[in-house]
Amino acid sequence: MIYLDHNATTEPALEVIGEMVDALERAWANPSSMHAPGQAARSLLADARARVARFLGCAGAELVFTSGATESNHMAIEGALKARAAEGRTRLVLSAVEHPGLMALATRLEAQGVPVSRIPVDRQGRVDLAAAQALMGTDVAIVSVMGANNETGVLMPLAELAALAHGCGAWLHADATQLVGKARLNFASSGVDLLSVSAHKLHGPKGVGALLIRKGLALPALLGGRQERQRRGGTENTPGIAGFAAACDRAAQTLDDDLARMAALRDRLQAELLRTLPAVQVYGAQVPRLPNTLCVRFGPLHSDPVLGKLERAGVMVSSGAACTAAGTAPSHVLLAMGETPEQAQSGIRFSLGRDTTAADIEATVAGVHRAVGPMLADAGFTVPAFTPSSVATLQPGAAAHALAA
Ligand code: PMP
Numbered sequence: 001m002i003y004l005d006h007n008a009t010t011e012p013a014l015e016v017i018g019e020m021v022d023a024l025e026r027a028w029a030n031p032s033s034m035h036a037p038g039q040a041a042r043s044l045l046a047d048a049r050a051r052v053a054r055f056l057g058c059a060g061a062e063l064v065f066t067s068g069a070t071e072s073n074h075m076a077i078e079g080a081l082k083a084r085a086a087e088g089r090t091r092l093v094l095s096a097v098e099h100p101g102l103m104a105l106a107t108r109l110e111a112q113g114v115p116v117s118r119i120p121v122d123r124q125g126r127v128d129l130a131a132a133q134a135l136m137g138t139d140v141a142i143v144s145v146m147g148a149n150n151e152t153g154v155l156m157p158l159a160e161l162a163a164l165a166h167g168c169g170a171w172l173h174a175d176a177t178q179l180v181g182k183a184r185l186n187f188a189s190s191g192v193d194l195l196s197v198s199a200h201k202l203h204g205p206k207g208v209g210a211l212l213i214r215k216g217l218a219l220p221a222l223l224g225g226r227q228e229r230q231r232r233g234g235t236e237n238t239p240g241i242a243g244f245a246a247a248c249d250r251a252a253q254t255l256d257d258d259l260a261r262m263a264a265l266r267d268r269l270q271a272e273l274l275r276t277l278p279a280v281q282v283y284g285a286q287v288p289r290l291p292n293t294l295c296v297r298f299g300p301l302h303s304d305p306v307l308g309k310l311e312r313a314g315v316m317v318s319s320g321a322a323c324t325a326a327g328t329a330p331s332h333v334l335l336a337m338g339e340t341p342e343q344a345q346s347g348i349r350f351s352l353g354r355d356t357t358a359a360d361i362e363a364t365v366a367g368v369h370r371a372v373g374p375m376l377a378d379a380g381f382t383v384p385a386f387t388p389s390s391v392a393t394l395q396p397g398a399a400a401h402a403l404a405a
Pocket of ligand 1: 007008067068069070071099101146148149150175177178197198199207208209
């Protein structure tokens with residue numbers, strides 16, 4: 001089996017499992033208890049906080065552990081709306097391609113009377129900065145734009161968005177769930193005020209993540225309680241947090257190499273799919289993208305049967321967001337990029353991991369040809385016989401077939 005669904009989740013690293021087991025065995029007491037076992041758990045928490053903060057480039061006091069990015073996103077947006085209402089800042093501005101959990105939150109808030117504005121994206125899937133600028137105003141509480149899109153991997157211009165948001169006195173929240181382990185991330189220099197991350201996208205455990213809150217920013221808690229400096233109640237998930245710290249340490253050790261290797265393999269996969277199959281459309285290829293992500297459409301083929309055939313060929317991938325993979329609804333991301341509803345039901349996302357090898361990519365190309373070639377032939381396309389290629393024979397111009405701007 002070749003697992004190319006790392007944007008959905010990643011396999012926990014051995015170091016992560018080791019530290020989690022250790023925390024369960026040795027630091028299971030409540031970190032709020034004053035006795036010695038409690039203090040041992042408390043010191044594990046302090047150590048983990050320092051390690052995660054170092055990896056993300058923030059101060060320990062700016063980091064609040066949560067149950068994952070979904071909770072962090074809710075905390076940031078609902079908190080900002082509450083915090084800023086007294087200033088007459090009641091509006092939420094978000095991009096049209098946010099994660100489904102955040103889109104659902106915006107829809108619910110809107111139904112409750114919160115004014116919501118959505119920033120469109122261009123054909124490549126990048127937020128339109130001129131449109132964003134036109135949506136700014138003194139009634140905006142918070143602007144929320146993801147660091148990278150989970151379906152296409154397209155990176156969003158956070159520095160420019162921070163300038164726009166701050167220009168009108170609003171806060172900027174970034175859902176950076178897809179950036180961790182796949183891009184260099186430094187909260188201190190990012191210009192972002194609130195940033196959500198999740199451990200399971202970085203070979204850490206599920207059910208744990210963080211919200212980074214810029215120093216000095218008063219954000220009301222979503223969950224009451226004294227933990228996390230009264231910013232997030234609930235007994236801390238010490239094993240999960242220990243695993244998160246181990247995942248950050250592990251990622252930091254090899255990040256530069258991982259990014260370069262994943263980019264080379266992703267580019268090779270893209271070039272090989274374009275070389276060996278007709279009618280392959282690549283999404284977001286003309287703007288900066290995560291190094292591990294390749295989102296494509298195979299002509300008119302609906303993603304559901306393609307996913308089934310790919311799985312039988314040993315290639316595990318997703319159609320857009322894993323969270324909506326069970327449904328057949330068109331991808332809101334591809335729709336926002338200007339695709340038709342039929343095209344928006346045809347996206348297939350390959351997302352590589354740091355352990356993906358060149359052999360995995362060769363096998364994937366062959367598997368995709370075997371699975372998708374006959375389907376394209378049935379749809380009337382001329383499909384050439386499969387010829388494996390070495391890197392040396394790749395056609396440099398192949399990427400030019402990528403979806404036009
Ligand atoms: N935001 C983005 C961009 C994501 O990709 C995901 C995970 N699919 C989430 C938020 C939700 O993260 P979690 O599973 O930690 O709640």
